[in-house]
Amino acid sequence: MRVLVTGMGGELGTRVAQVLEERDDIDEIVGVDFVPPRRRLRRSEFHRIDPLERERLADFVTTLAPDAVVHVGVYEPYARLDPRGAQQYTEACTVTALGAAARAGKLRRIVVRSGVEIYGRGRGRAAVPDEHAAAAPTTAFGHSCLQVEAIASAVGRAQHAPVTAVRLAPVVGSHVPSPLGRLLRLPLVPVPALADPAFALVSPEDASRALVAALGRDHDGPLNVVGPGAASPWQAVRLGGRVPFPVLAAGWQVAYRMVELAGAPIPSHVAELLAKGRAADGARALEVLGLGRLRSTLEICVELFEWATVTHIRASQAAA
Secondary structure (H helix, E strand, O other): OEEEEEOOOOHHHHHHHHHHHOOOOOOEEEEEEOOOOOOOOOOEEEEEOOOOOHHHHHHHHHHHOOOEEEEOOOOOEOOOEOHHHHHHHHHHHHHHHHHHHHHHOOOOEEEEEEEHHHHOOOOOOOOOOOOOOOOOOOOHHHHHHHHHHHHHHHHHHHHOOOEEEEEEOOEOOOOOOOHHHHHHHOOEEEEEOOOOOOEOOEOHHHHHHHHHHHHOOOOOEEEEEOOOOOEOHHHHHHHOOOEEEEEOHHHHHHHHHHHHHOOOOOOHHHHHHHHHOEOOOOHHHHHHHOOOOOOOHHHHHHHHOOOOOOOOOOHHHHHO
């Protein structure tokens, strides 16, 4: 099987490539992105192509003629790109890469990275949606996920290929470029003054395992991948030894501006998580993908705040 991994230069895309390298049934792993991977890859082949260079990307993918695509080129706002850039790169990468893969004529399977943000939050929506819940996003990132799934489904129908949309909980880890992770690491973290809504996370290791496992199944449709248990803004902040800063509804715009100046801008889907929580039912994915135990949300929160101990070496020790 020849597999194309879009978004390979990101943390999640690189980890997907590493997991694919462990599989004997994968003959060739080729990735594209606008930045190179930051981890060592043994047998994956990376090509630095900006998704906005649509003609170049289309020519490359058509020539490659992949059997399968793991589409991780879905860019979260304020992870590596600002919201406008994230939307543009996601749309360009999805339309161009999947369209070119389809035109090549060998496409047999598609796995796309999506998110539980696709369910939205608010009146009339399930607090813990499963895959049967309607996709009704209420944030920009949720709408991007919905667009990605719609494009992939259309390509899959035309090619008679199954499309698995892996709807991930927020992917957070100590080395993951995540707007939620940056926010929780601030010394002073804004939290709702009159609420403490629950949210669930997924580790990058479990997210990458899920995406690769989906490649080996013929499942056609969405699957929620969510770490067990839940945390809340107040709980996560205290767990990390940070100081919670209670904010009333009228004060959130000021709070957003403050954390942006501190280097942790809050996109709309993270603001929604803080105010209304973010959870989903991941039981079906465990069964279909055979993932085994996933790291819990609280374990992920603990890992987020763990940093390596720095040992200072004296000049005399360095000379010796």
